Amino acid sequence: MRTSEALPTSAGRDEASPAVVLEEISDMLRQVLGEDDVGEGIEITRATAFLEDLGLESIDLVVLAGHLDARYGSRVNFAEFIADLDLDEIIGLTVGRLVDYVASCLLETRAGSVAGGER
Amino acid sequence: MAQIPANGIQLHVLRMPAKARPRADGQYPTVVFIHGLGPDSLASFYFTLAAPVSSAGIEVIAYDLRGHGRSGRPPTEYRLTDFVADLAALLDTLEVPRPVHLVGNSYGGTVAFSYALLHPERVASLVMIEAEPATELWSRKIAKLFDRLSRLDDPGEMASVTTQHGEYVARLAKVTSHKLHTTTMARDVVSGPLLSREQIQSVQSPVIAILGSESDFVDKAELASLLPGCRMVIVPGQGHWLLMDAPHTVRDLLLSWIAEYHPPAPQQPPARVRRPHAEVSPA
Numbered sequence: 001m002r003t004s005e006a007l008p009t010s011a012g013r014d015e016a017s018p019a020v021v022l023e024e025i026s027d028m029l030r031q032v033l034g035e036d037d038v039g040e041g042i043e044i045t046r047a048t049a050f051l052e053d054l055g056l057e058s059i060d061l062v063v064l065a066g067h068l069d070a071r072y073g074s075r076v077n078f079a080e081f082i083a084d085l086d087l088d089e090i091i092g093l094t095v096g097r098l099v100d101y102v103a104s105c106l107l108e109t110r111a112g113s114v115a116g117g118e119r
Numbered sequence: 120m121a122q123i124p125a126n127g128i129q130l131h132v133l134r135m136p137a138k139a140r141p142r143a144d145g146q147y148p149t150v151v152f153i154h155g156l157g158p159d160s161l162a163s164f165y166f167t168l169a170a171p172v173s174s175a176g177i178e179v180i181a182y183d184l185r186g187h188g189r190s191g192r193p194p195t196e197y198r199l200t201d202f203v204a205d206l207a208a209l210l211d212t213l214e215v216p217r218p219v220h221l222v223g224n225s226y227g228g229t230v231a232f233s234y235a236l237l238h239p240e241r242v243a244s245l246v247m248i249e250a251e252p253a254t255e256l257w258s259r260k261i262a263k264l265f266d267r268l269s270r271l272d273d274p275g276e277m278a279s280v281t282t283q284h285g286e287y288v289a290r291l292a293k294v295t296s297h298k299l300h301t302t303t304m305a306r307d308v309v310s311g312p313l314l315s316r317e318q319i320q321s322v323q324s325p326v327i328a329i330l331g332s333e334s335d336f337v338d339k340a341e342l343a344s345l346l347p348g349c350r351m352v353i354v355p356g357q358g359h360w361l362l363m364d365a366p367h368t369v370r371d372l373l374l375s376w377i378a379e380y381h382p383p384a385p386q387q388p389p390a391r392v393r394r395p396h397a398e399v400s401p402a
Contacts, residue, residue: 051287057294058162059188062133065165066120079135079170087363090166091287 016106021099022046028067029095032060046096058090068102075109076102123182125208126201128191131183132209133161135169139176142381148243150220150377152181153206153227156261156308157268157298158291160188163224167366168373175374176383180219182209184227186304197307199253202230207238218243220377224362225336226261226308229253233314235324243380244325246373249359251328251337252319252345258309260336265305271296319345326350327376329369331357 013020026044033054042054050056050064065078081101082090122129137147150172152164161181173179183190185205186197210219220243221231228250235242251257270276271292281289299305326349330337336359343351352372357365 055290057158057160057188058166059131059160059183062160062162062165063120063189077170079165080174082166083168083170083366085166087166087360 016103016110018099018103021103021106022095024071025064025068025095025099025102028064028071029054031067032056032063044095046094046099048095049091050093050095050098051091061090061093072102072106076105122189123209123212125212126205128185128193128205130185130191130205130209131161131189132213133165133169133179133181134213135173135179137176137178138174140384142176143384144381146217146381147176147178148220148377148381149178149180149215149217150222150246150373151206151210151231152179153221153223153230154181154184154187155225155227156184156187156304157295159224159227162188163362164222167362168222168370171370172373177374177377180213180215184230186298186302192298192302194301195303195307197302197304199230199233199308199311201307203234203237206230206234210241220244220246220380222246222248222373223250224248225250225359229257232319232322232326235322236314236318239323242324244327244376245322246376247326247328248362248369249330249334249336251342253311253313254319254345255313256338256341258311258313262305262309265299265309268292268295269299269305272300316345320347325380327352327372329354329361329372331359331361333357334359334361 015021029044029050033056044054048054050061051058056064061082065082068076068078081098082093085093121132121134123132124130141147152161152168154161154163161183164181169179169181184202186192218241221234223229223231223246225248228245228247229252231242231245232247232250232252235245267276271280277289277293280292284292326346328337328342328346328349328351330339330342330351330353332353332355334357339351339353342349354361354365354368357368362369
């Protein structure tokens with residue numbers, strides 16, 4: 001499983017920036033798919049669709065959810081995110097849409113912890 | 120997400136805690152989601168019911184059947200008894216302390232029903248989504264379906280599926296066809312063991328069947344005659360993929376069904392009301 005030293009959030013990287021989230025989700029996808037499959041020139045961008053472009057099976061998205069959970073814990077709830085989508089939206093789900101969701105969750109929980117008792 | 124050894128193979132299991140307070144009886148109900156055959160996996164439940172059911176204060180267990188999703192895929196042993204034994208071993212290993220509500224989609228409901236016949240004391244109720252018990256009629260229907268699926272390695276057949284249902288469904292069909300060619304699933308599944316009318320009617324667990332009005336997968340009149348005590352809900356405008364296509368309807372039916380057995384806890388008056396002096400102190 002991933003360790004936090006691979007992701008130095010204190011060294012000038014903004015964990016909630018979409019670029020950083022994209023990088024981390026791309027890493028998770030390589031683990032889900034196995035290095036071999038992604039090594040063959042598949043580029044992961046915001047426009048990449050998990051099921052349509054990467055050839056993921058739906059169960060792979062559940063495995064990806066496990067990686068998201070290990071990395072972000074309760075700050076990101078992928079199960080709730082995906083339960084709000086209909087089947088066509090899941091089939092067409094892009095990396096960018098997930099990145100934006102994760103980034104917004106991270107910003108929201110950060111705002112919550114700054115606001116503290118006011119909430 | 121975990122890999123749990125059960126009945127000689129590894130099963131991929133998802134367990135989500137009940138996220139609200141306990142019911143009036145002080146307990147959390149537990150549901151076990153059992154998906155269908157072929158291209159299906161626990162993802163169908165993860166995408167639709169898992170999060171809302173867990174948020175409603177119900178513990179969720181979902182797993183990939185053998186040969187499906189991320190569970191082990193032995194080359195042989197795909198009889199109904201194998202799937203039922205997997206479920207029994209899994210619930211033993213997870214040490215679920217109470218009878219569970221089994222929620223099965225398509226073949227998952229068939230597995231649930233046969234499990235309830237063998238282990239009535241461990242089943243609180245059966246929720247059969249587009250599903251029926253393992254009858255002779257059911258077996259013939261599955262055999263026909265698998266026959267068509269296994270011929271999908273023929274390019275012509277495949278092209279016609281792509282035209283009719285699109286790329287995504289075509290890819291699922293291809294994966295399933297491969298699975299059928301590399302395991303004995305197609306032959307084993309239809310072998311049952313099939314249940315007699317007497318066996319079916321001896322099952323005491325309460326049953327709700329949730330069926331699509333446009334689906335002819337389950338013969339509704341036949342099911343009503345087999346299970347006279349079963350509550351049948353027919354969802355208008357829906358076909359066999361009702362779980363994925365109408366998840367909110369299925370969710371509402373499931374939650375109200377479970378609430379009949381585990382009434383929600385009565386609203387506790389806030390502590391402040393009982394101790395009026397507390398009102399003056401800062402919150």
